[in-house]
Amino acid sequence: MIPALFDYVRADSADHAIALLTEHGDDAKLLAGGHSLLPLMKLRLATPSVLVDVGRLTDLSYIREDGDQLAIGALTRHHDLEHSDLLGAQAGLLRHAAGQVGDPQVRHRGTIGGSIAHGDPASDLPAVLLALRATLVAQGPSGTREIAVDDFFTGFLETALQPDELLTEIRVPKAPDARWSFQKFNRRAQDWAIVGVACVRNGTTGIGLVNVGSTPLRASAAENAITGGASVADAANVADEGTDPPSDLNASPEYRRHLMKVLVRRALEEAGG
């Protein structure tokens, strides 16, 4: 399969990328590892007329400590996340989940920023960032701004990023003592999750859900139940509140609702009951 014709421009800095986005507006798409975008382009589900390749901006590939947070460059690959000792020590959930994305070949190319900016509700990392209450840093023509992850995913494959903005950094709280769990239910190893649950417990409880609506979703009702002293079983029982699970070849909405409750229960149990 061959993508539709497009012009290709290679950005040599974040500022250059933003200038190119400003120039081309809605017609342009950013290309990082390409493992979300290129499959869509091959199926002609996406037909950008200009690709701005940010894949060589190696200064946006890093994982470092910054006060009480970890700062992760948007161009950091899943492969780098899953092998980061620093991430393992301070945000084990993210390191583990990055190692569950796709397969080794995909993880050699795909980036955390690309996965987040794509905004696919079936992707693993958006739910993880919801659970971790991450902050996203976007750079545009007038500077940088921070976006809370809860405000980031605005619709199916849509985010709060403006057409002239580049996601540059993902920030997550350092939490060396947090207990966590990642439940990814699928039928074949490399498939998308039919339903996935990311859970972290560190005084508070964060639960993100994969593939249960048009955007990545927070299991707010289950979080609130646990915070209010409910049992794991009772909290898991309201895990599907506010979700709108899709129907596809793998599962019906009813099946996904059931799965959510089961997986949230398992996640809460694994993350410390």
Next chain:
Amino acid sequence: MKVSIAVNGEATEHDVEPRLLLVQYLRDVVGLTGTNIGCDTSSCGACTVHIDGESVKSCTVLAVQADGASVTTIEGLAAKDGELHPMQAAFQANHGLQCGFCTPGMVMAAVSLIQEGRVTDERSVREGLEGNLCRCTGYHNIVQSVLAAAKAGS
């Protein structure tokens, strides 16, 4: 757009459309047809090659993205005198193939796994090859081949 890609150690330079996929560059432009196109949707792994030593699915990489990189295909594994790479030899010795279509991708993925030190036991091989499908379902001997190659220190 002009791209320069070292393929199996030899410099190649061609003017290509930005939409040309790396797998098409390798097969149709350079003429190395050992890399197969299977699903063409980054699921099956038949098109696995190495970019700068790491396994990738070349159906989901643009040739322009590999500009300046070093690419290794199945044709580049054996020694110049024809001596098989230890992974190829292990696949031969353990009958790690049936129809052979997935084999180039399997071998390239497995070599990358071992280079990264990810092969410790059978489970690690099965998980490490999750991105490669064998439609003959000949996984048992494929896994045995990779374990044998790891043991041989490839």
